[in-house]
Amino acid sequence: MIEFQDVSFVHQNGVIALDRVSVKIEAGETVAIVGENGAGKTTLVKHVTGLLKPSTGSVLVDGIDTRASSTAALSRKVGVAFQNPDHQLFSESVEEEMAFALRNFGFTAELVENRVSWGLRLFGLEEYRKSSPLVLSGGEKKRLTLACIMAWDPDVVILDEPTVGQDAIQKEKLTGTIRMLGSTGKTVIVVSHDIEFLWPIQPRVVVMKEGRILGDGPASRLMQERELLSSARVAQPQLVAFYQALDPRPKDPFVDPLEARRWVAGRAEIT
Amino acid sequence: MMWLSGGFIFRRGTSVYHRLDPRVKLLISSLMFVTTLLVRSLYELAMVIAFMVAVAAVATVLRRVARTMALTFIFSTVIFVLNLIVTKNLETSALYAVRFVAIVVSTSLFFITTSPDELEQVMKTFRLPRDVVFAFVTAVRFIPVMMLDTLQIMDAQKSRGLELEKGNIIRRVRNMIPVLIPLVVNSVVRSGELAEAMESRAYGAVRRPTSLVEYKASWADKVVAFAAVAIFVLTAYSFYFVLPTTVL
Numbered sequence: 001m002i003e004f005q006d007v008s009f010v011h012q013n014g015v016i017a018l019d020r021v022s023v024k025i026e027a028g029e030t031v032a033i034v035g036e037n038g039a040g041k042t043t044l045v046k047h048v049t050g051l052l053k054p055s056t057g058s059v060l061v062d063g064i065d066t067r068a069s070s071t072a073a074l075s076r077k078v079g080v081a082f083q084n085p086d087h088q089l090f091s092e093s094v095e096e097e098m099a100f101a102l103r104n105f106g107f108t109a110e111l112v113e114n115r116v117s118w119g120l121r122l123f124g125l126e127e128y129r130k131s132s133p134l135v136l137s138g139g140e141k142k143r144l145t146l147a148c149i150m151a152w153d154p155d156v157v158i159l160d161e162p163t164v165g166q167d168a169i170q171k172e173k174l175t176g177t178i179r180m181l182g183s184t185g186k187t188v189i190v191v192s193h194d195i196e197f198l199w200p201i202q203p204r205v206v207v208m209k210e211g212r213i214l215g216d217g218p219a220s221r222l223m224q225e226r227e228l229l230s231s232a233r234v235a236q237p238q239l240v241a242f243y244q245a246l247d248p249r250p251k252d253p254f255v256d257p258l259e260a261r262r263w264v265a266g267r268a269e270i271t
Numbered sequence: 272m273m274w275l276s277g278g279f280i281f282r283r284g285t286s287v288y289h290r291l292d293p294r295v296k297l298l299i300s301s302l303m304f305v306t307t308l309l310v311r312s313l314y315e316l317a318m319v320i321a322f323m324v325a326v327a328a329v330a331t332v333l334r335r336v337a338r339t340m341a342l343t344f345i346f347s348t349v350i351f352v353l354n355l356i357v358t359k360n361l362e363t364s365a366l367y368a369v370r371f372v373a374i375v376v377s378t379s380l381f382f383i384t385t386s387p388d389e390l391e392q393v394m395k396t397f398r399l400p401r402d403v404v405f406a407f408v409t410a411v412r413f414i415p416v417m418m419l420d421t422l423q424i425m426d427a428q429k430s431r432g433l434e435l436e437k438g439n440i441i442r443r444v445r446n447m448i449p450v451l452i453p454l455v456v457n458s459v460v461r462s463g464e465l466a467e468a469m470e471s472r473a474y475g476a477v478r479r480p481t482s483l484v485e486y487k488a489s490w491a492d493k494v495v496a497f498a499a500v501a502i503f504v505l506t507a508y509s510f511y512f513v514l515p516t517t518v519l
C-alpha cells in the first residue's frame with residue numbers, strides 16, 4: 001500500500017510542485033494520474049521510490065516511511081519507467097540493458113536469463129536482443145524501458161507516459177499488459193495524457209492541477225465531470241462524450257465501441 | 272553538485288548590476304582581476320575583496336559568490352600549503368591563496384550576472400568569428416541543461432537499483448558508467464539535432480545577419496564605466512605611492 005500523508009514538495013527554485021497531497025493507493029489497484037503539463041505528476045511518482053523526499057508530510061510504502069529507506073531498496077518493490085528513455089539506456093545490448101537492474105538486485109544468472117527472455121517476448125523486442133539499445137526507434141526504446149522494469153517483477157509498477165511514440169497495435173498490447181498486471185495483483189500507476197488509452201482500462205483516476213489533487217474516483221464517474229476535467233486540461237474520452245449526448249442512456253458510460261453499438265442496436269429494436 | 276556549480280552559472284536577475292551593459296560588467300570584472308594582481312599585501316587584498324563583496328551585494332548575488340568562495344577553498348588551501356613549503360613565508364603564502372579566491376570571484380561576478388545572450392554580444396564586439404561565438408555561447412547555454420540531464424539520469428538509474436554512494440573508489444567510478452554514457456550520448460545526439468535545426472532555419476545563409484536587440488551603452492553605463500576606471504586608477508596609485516607596503 002502507498003500512502004501520501006499531507007505531502008508538500010518545494011523545488012530548490014521555490015516552485016511548489018506538490019501542495020498538501022493526501023492519497024492512499026491499495027495493493028492491487030490500477031490508478032491513472034492525469035492533469036495538465038507541470039501539474040506535479042512526475043514529482044508525485046518520484047516520491048514513491050524515494051527519489052524525492054517530501055518537504056513536509058510523509059510518504060509510506062507498505063508502512064515504511066520513504067525517508068527511512070534508500071531508493072535502491074525501495075525500487076526492489078517499486079519499479080518506475082520514466083518519461084524519457086534516453087535518460088537511462090546505456091548498455092551494449094538490449095539484453096544487457098534489461099539485466100542491469102536484475103544484477104543490481106542480486107538475481108541468479110539463471111533467473112536473469114529467464115526474466116530477460118520473458119520481458120523481451122512480452123514487449124516484442126526479441127529480434128533486437130543483441131542490438132544496441134541506442135539504435136532502436138523512439139517507440140522501441142520506450143518499450144524497452146518498460147520491459148526493464150517488468151523484468152524484476154516489482155509489486156508496484158509505475159509508468160510515466162508509457163504510450164508516447166507507440167503505434168496503435170503497441171498501445172493495445174500495452175492495455176493488455178496493464179490489465180494483466182492488475183489481474184495478477186500488482187499495483188499499477190500510470191501517468192498519461194492519453195485519455196483514450198486509459199479509458200478501456202477503467203482505472204481509478206486521480207486528477208491533478210498545480211500540485212493539488214482535484215478529483216479522485218473511478219474513471220466511469222470522474223470522466224463524466226466535464227468542468228473538473230477541463231479545468232485540469234484533461235480531454236474527455238469520446239465514448240463518454242457520446243454517452244452524455246444520448247437521451248435516454250444506460251446507467252454507465254460505454255467502455256468500448258462494441259458495447260455502444262449493442263446498446264444503440266437494442267434501442268433501434270425497441271422503437 | 273548543483274549547489275557548488277551555482278557559483279558560475281547565470282541566473283536571471285533584476286538588480287541594477289544585472290541591467291548594466293555586459294561590456295561594462297566585463298570591464299569591471301577585468302579591472303578587479305587586474306587589481307588583485309597589483310596587490311602587494313594582505314590588507315590591500317582585503318580591501319579589494321571587500322569591494323568585490325560590495326559589488327556582489329549590489330548585484331544581489333552575495334550568497335552565490337559565497338558559494339564560489341567555498342568552491343575555491345580547496346584549491347586555495349593547496350596553493351597555501353605548496354607556497355608555504357617553497358617560500359616558508361606565511362604572509363606570501365596567504366596572499367597567494369587569498370588572491371586566487373579573489374581572482375575567481377572577480378570572474379564569477381561577470382559570469383553569474385551575464386546571460387548567454389549578453390555574452391554573445393560581448394564576444395561580437397571583439398569581432399570574433401561568428402561560428403566561434405555561436406559555439407562558445409551554445410556551450411555555456413547548455414551547461415544547466417546537462418546538469419538537469421545528469422540529475423534525471425541519476426534518478427532513472429537509482430530506481431533500477433544502482434547505488435552511487437556505495438563501495439570503494441573503483442566501484443564508485445564504475446558505478447558512474449550508467450550515468451555518463453546516456454549523458455554523453457544525449458549530448459552528441461543533441462548537438463546533431465541542434466545543427467540540423469539551425470540549418471533548417473538558415474543559419475549561415477547571409478554573411479552579416481541582423482540582430483533582434485542592438486545593445487547600446489546608455490549614459491548610466493558610461494558613467495559606471497568611467498567610475499570603474501577612476502576607482503581602478505586611484506586604487507592602483509594608492510597601492511604604489513600612498514599605502515605602506517610589506518615587501519614580497
Ligand SMILES: Nc1ncnc2c1ncn2[C@@H]1O[C@H](COP(=O)(O)OP(=O)(O)OP(=O)(O)O)[C@@H](O)[C@H]1O
Nearest residue numbers: 011012013015017036037038039040041042043044
Ligand atoms: N528539477 C526541477 N527544478 C525546479 N522545478 C522543477 C523541477 N522539476 C520539475 N519542476 C517544476 O515542478 C512542477 C511539476 O513538475 P512535474 O514534472 O511533476 O510535472 P508533470 O505533471 O509531470 O508534467 P508533464 O505532464 O509535463 O510531465 C512544474 O512546475 C515544473 O516546472
Ligand SMILES: [Mg+2]
Nearest residue numbers: 041042083160
Ligand atoms: Mg511528467
